[in-house]
Amino acid sequence: MRILVVEDDTNLNRQIKDALTEAGYAVDVAFDGEEGHFLGDTEPYDAVVLDIGLPHMDGLSVLEAWRRAGRTVPVLLLTARDRWSDKVQGIDAGADDYVAKPFHMEEILARIRALVRRAAGHSSNEITAGSVRLDVKAGKVTVDGHAVKLTSHELRLLSYLMHHKGKVISRTELTEHLYDQDFDRDSNTIEVFVGRLRKKLPEECIQTVRGLGYQIIED
Amino acid sequence: MLQNVIRAFAGMTSSVRSGLRGGEPKDSMQKGSIAASLFWLSAAWLIVALLATAFLLTELYSRALDTSLSETLEFHVETLVDLTLVNKDPESEAIRLGDPRFQRTASGWYWVVRDQNGALLNFSDSVIGMVLPPLEGAFDATNTRTAVITDPFETKVRVLERAVTVDGVPLQVTVTGSLDEILELVDDFRGQTLIVLGAVAIMLAIMSGIVARLALRPIGRLEKAIERVREGESESVTGDYPREIAPLADEVNELLRSNTQIIERARNQVGNLAHGLKTPLAVLRNEASIAKGTPLARVVLSESEKMSQLVTTYLDRARIAARSAVVGKKADAIHVMLRLARVMEKLNPKITIAFVRPDASLPWFRGDEGDLEEMAGNLLDNACKWSNGKIGISMVAERGQQGSMLLIKVEDNGPGLTDEEAEKVLRRGVRLDEKTPGSGLGLDIVKELVDVYGGSLQLKRSVLGGLLAELRLPAAKLGGLGRG
Numbered sequence: 246m247r248i249l250v251v252e253d254d255t256n257l258n259r260q261i262k263d264a265l266t267e268a269g270y271a272v273d274v275a276f277d278g279e280e281g282h283f284l285g286d287t288e289p290y291d292a293v294v295l296d297i298g299l300p301h302m303d304g305l306s307v308l309e310a311w312r313r314a315g316r317t318v319p320v321l322l323l324t325a326r327d328r329w330s331d332k333v334q335g336i337d338a339g340a341d342d343y344v345a346k347p348f349h350m351e352e353i354l355a356r357i358r359a360l361v362r363r364a365a366g367h368s369s370n371e372i373t374a375g376s377v378r379l380d381v382k383a384g385k386v387t388v389d390g391h392a393v394k395l396t397s398h399e400l401r402l403l404s405y406l407m408h409h410k411g412k413v414i415s416r417t418e419l420t421e422h423l424y425d426q427d428f429d430r431d432s433n434t435i436e437v438f439v440g441r442l443r444k445k446l447p448e449e450c451i452q453t454v455r456g457l458g459y460q461i462i463e464d
Numbered sequence: 465m466l467q468n469v470i471r472a473f474a475g476m477t478s479s480v481r482s483g484l485r486g487g488e489p490k491d492s493m494q495k496g497s498i499a500a501s502l503f504w505l506s507a508a509w510l511i512v513a514l515l516a517t518a519f520l521l522t523e524l525y526s527r528a529l530d531t532s533l534s535e536t537l538e539f540h541v542e543t544l545v546d547l548t549l550v551n552k553d554p555e556s557e558a559i560r561l562g563d564p565r566f567q568r569t570a571s572g573w574y575w576v577v578r579d580q581n582g583a584l585l586n587f588s589d590s591v592i593g594m595v596l597p598p599l600e601g602a603f604d605a606t607n608t609r610t611a612v613i614t615d616p617f618e619t620k621v622r623v624l625e626r627a628v629t630v631d632g633v634p635l636q637v638t639v640t641g642s643l644d645e646i647l648e649l650v651d652d653f654r655g656q657t658l659i660v661l662g663a664v665a666i667m668l669a670i671m672s673g674i675v676a677r678l679a680l681r682p683i684g685r686l687e688k689a690i691e692r693v694r695e696g697e698s699e700s701v702t703g704d705y706p707r708e709i710a711p712l713a714d715e716v717n718e719l720l721r722s723n724t725q726i727i728e729r730a731r732n733q734v735g736n737l738a739h740g741l742k743t744p745l746a747v748l749r750n751e752a753s754i755a756k757g758t759p760l761a762r763v764v765l766s767e768s769e770k771m772s773q774l775v776t777t778y779l780d781r782a783r784i785a786a787r788s789a790v791v792g793k794k795a796d797a798i799h800v801m802l803r804l805a806r807v808m809e810k811l812n813p814k815i816t817i818a819f820v821r822p823d824a825s826l827p828w829f830r831g832d833e834g835d836l837e838e839m840a841g842n843l844l845d846n847a848c849k850w851s852n853g854k855i856g857i858s859m860v861a862e863r864g865q866q867g868s869m870l871l872i873k874v875e876d877n878g879p880g881l882t883d884e885e886a887e888k889v890l891r892r893g894v895r896l897d898e899k900t901p902g903s904g905l906g907l908d909i910v911k912e913l914v915d916v917y918g919g920s921l922q923l924k925r926s927v928l929g930g931l932l933a934e935l936r937l938p939a940a941k942l943g944g945l946g947r948g
Binding site for chain 2: 333
């Protein structure tokens with residue numbers, strides 16, 4: 246899962262990025278509205294954390310510009326203004342959720358988790374495929390009730406496929422969603438991780454669709 | 465008579481004044497009345513001017529009469545001298561003046577001819593029975609001396625005495641005329657003058673009263689216009705005013721504008737400061753929770769918590785303080801609730817909101833739209849937090865003791881509150897749930913706003929099983945107007 250954080254306060258930006266990275270997301274950051282708008286317009290993010298008060302172009306304008314261009318990426322608005330009229334304005338501009346400053350980092354994580362889940366059409370924090378069960382909140386994977394230890398990259402890969410189970414996911418899409426923009430992308434690494442995952446999970450869990458990509462079959 | 469006029473006028477001016485004040489008793493800051501000052505000033509001036517006029521006219525008239533009397537006496541002296549010349553004897557019985565007043569005793573009209581030693585030579589019939597002594601003092605260049613004396617019958621007379629020589633015989637001819645006759649004429653004249661001038665004075669006073677009333681009418685209109693601004697019926701002083709008052713109306717509007725601007729600026733700055741503090745506070749808090757457990761982190765956490773509470777408290781206060789400026793506003797409650805329901809559904813996709821839509825005749829809320837959003841939004845937010853998927857919203861109009869009220873009900877199917885809990889929650893500053901950060905019932909701002917608007921908030925048990933919040937707010941007088 247790849248997240249964009251647009252926040253002009255460098256410290257807060259770093260904190261959110263660190264927390265999200267630790268939670269297993271690939272994170273890109275932007276420090277002003279124009280940069281944020283450009284990234285969101287060109288990169289396929291799974292969710293965006295967007296501050297309202299930004300230099301060059303305010304958050305609501307960025308959001309409206311994305312929505313006008315047909316970008317449906319879930320957006321979590323960050324704002325210091327927490328009057329209801331502000332909330333209504335934010336939601337009407339196309340935001341999916343809203344967090345008022347000062348917030349607890351857990352709140353951001355929970356909201357992002359919920360947004361990503363909702364966008365993928367899941368209603369609970371647990372996604373299952375056959376005997377494999379993914380606890381999104383805790384970042385734990387079990388097979389037949391037994392815990393499986395995964396590295397963070399393996400978890401990211403599995404999580405993305407589980408969120409989009411039933412769909413064929415190309416290697417390019419995986420690369421785009423699993424790594425932030427500074428990562429040296431080499432689609433071979435995807436194959437390596439898929440290979441490792443297949444060893445830790447039941448063989449039939451991740452299917453290869455020749456020439457197209459990978460798929461977790463819906464049960 | 466004049467006093468009655470003044471009394472009538474004082475009544476009239478006081479009615480002008482009370483008319484200007486809209487009949488409302490106001491004791492403060494009143495220093496006299498322009499209408500009364502105008503009246504008293506013009507009345508005083510009128511009295512002085514008219515009395516002076518009356519005095520002057522009477523004086524002129526009396527002088528004219530006196531002069532004419534002197535001329536008459538002169539004529540009689542000449543006649544007597546002529547008669548003496550004709551008769552060649554100063555003592556002749558034939559020397560008589562034609563005027564019958566010289567025959568009537570005590571008429572004030574007398575004539576006497578004396579020799580140079582003062583011995584009587586001849587006199588009119590009217591002198592019989594009295595003594596008319598010669599005047600004292602020297603003769604002037606025309607051998608004449610005059611005086612005003614009182615005769616033995618208490619009549620004031622003017623005396624003209626002349627020394628003449630007739631055929632070489634020096635004589636003194638004295639003629640008198642009654643001054644009382646003149647004084648009577650003057651008195652009559654004075655009386656008539658006063659009556660005429662008094663009538664003029666009354667008319668002028670009435671005119672000045674009418675003028676004051678007309679001149680002050682725009683001030684009354686201005687006051688009404690300012691009152692409308694204060695009542696919130698209008699945002700600025702409107703209407704056409706005469707050139708003298710128009711600048712005042714403009715100044716009042718300018719004052720209102722700059723006042724609004726100053727408040728707006730101050731409020732914005734407080735808002736900016738408070739909101740600006742939120743980001744650094746978030747940073748501090750997050751940084752501290754990463755290093756959780758260290759003494760420094762504990763201090764930073766607890767202090768930043770205090771700071772963010774202060775920020776919230778003062779932002780709320782600033783909002784409430786700004787409330788006093790929202791007189792005359794109203795908001796469509798249906799519109800606001802629909803919008804909030806839409807937002808809540810988007811934020812909480814698992815919750816279904818049953819919105820019982822009232823018909824369009826529902827009165828509007830008498831107050832600021834943002835405040836209604838704030839109150840209803842917080843209630844809805846609570847309902848969402850605690851509900852198990854269902855929320856109900858309904859609205860009705862009610863007739864309360866303080867006039868028409870708007871009742872907004874928000875209910876959920878959550879755990880609800882016991883009576884004691886509900887009572888506790890409604891007390892200020894109490895949070896029922898201290899465990900989840902920021903998830904207190906957050907009713908403080910709702911309660912404060914409800915108080916400001918003179919409404920009420922009650923927490924009851926809902927038929928859905930959870931909490932039923934009943935928010936009663938004043939309804940706008942012109943309910944439903946302007947809704948398409």
